[in-house]
Amino acid sequence: MGRLTSLALYCFMAIFMLDCALEMGLISSTVYWLHNRAGKDFEVNYTGSTFPLHGKPVGLLADQGHTSNGAAGTGFVAVGLGGIFSLCLRSRNSRKAKQSGFSTFMYNLWLTLVILNVLLCLGAIVYVFYLTNTHDNQHINMALAAGLDNKPYPNFVAYPDLFWTPETWLAAVLDLPLTKAADRADIFVWYVVQKVWRWNLIPMFILQSIVAVLAVLDWRSHKKQVRSYGDYEMPAKRMST
Secondary structure: OHHHHHHHHHHHHHHHHHHHHHHHHHHHHHHHHHHHOOOOEEEEEEOOEEEEEEOOOOOEOOHHHHHHHHHHHHHHHHHHHHHHHHHHHHHHOOOOOOOOHHHHHHHHHHHHHHHHHHHHHHHHHHHHHHHHHHOOOOOOOHHHHHOOOOOOOOOOOOOOOOOEOHHHHHHHHHOOOEOOHHHHHHHHHHHHHHHHHHHOHHHHHHHHHHHHHHHHHHHHHHHHHHHHHHHHHHHHHHHHO
């Protein structure tokens, strides 16, 4: 049972690390696109003419991206890489009745971080979905946007009304009569990317929870194993004396 639990733990840790890497990759690429392409402008049709709309509003909220990236980064480094390190240390002392102090410390620290990261992932889900739903179904005031006297990048005037997450802002931009089909296609791709990394928080939380349960079971199994070795070695020492 102990070996099966350990094997399952290693497998789910690997899957969890891949999912965390995917989450960080999607968020990083989104940030890059927001700074580069969305940092310029999109041309919009309005009353027989066009005007340039800056790709990022004044009230752009980025905390949900930082929170999601923090949960994924902590999972990859502390839970994944930290788990590999602490479990390798433990395996070197697996047949000793008395574990080394450093090995025990690292293993217990890792187990604590695994449990804490479950709460971090859950908090990220609640916060990100709450923030997105709070600012969902908002619309850009065309008259206000057209009257900003905006100039092409870098002499831009960002849209000043309301607060937006990157996802809700791009959804509102897609509702506008954009002049270029290439802009619309580009915006739609990154709008979908942001939805993917937001919804990916749920399987990331599920995988982290499974890793936490398996880690606790593995910890209990290892404790029993150490005690059994200790019980075996004590009579052997008495017989040798």
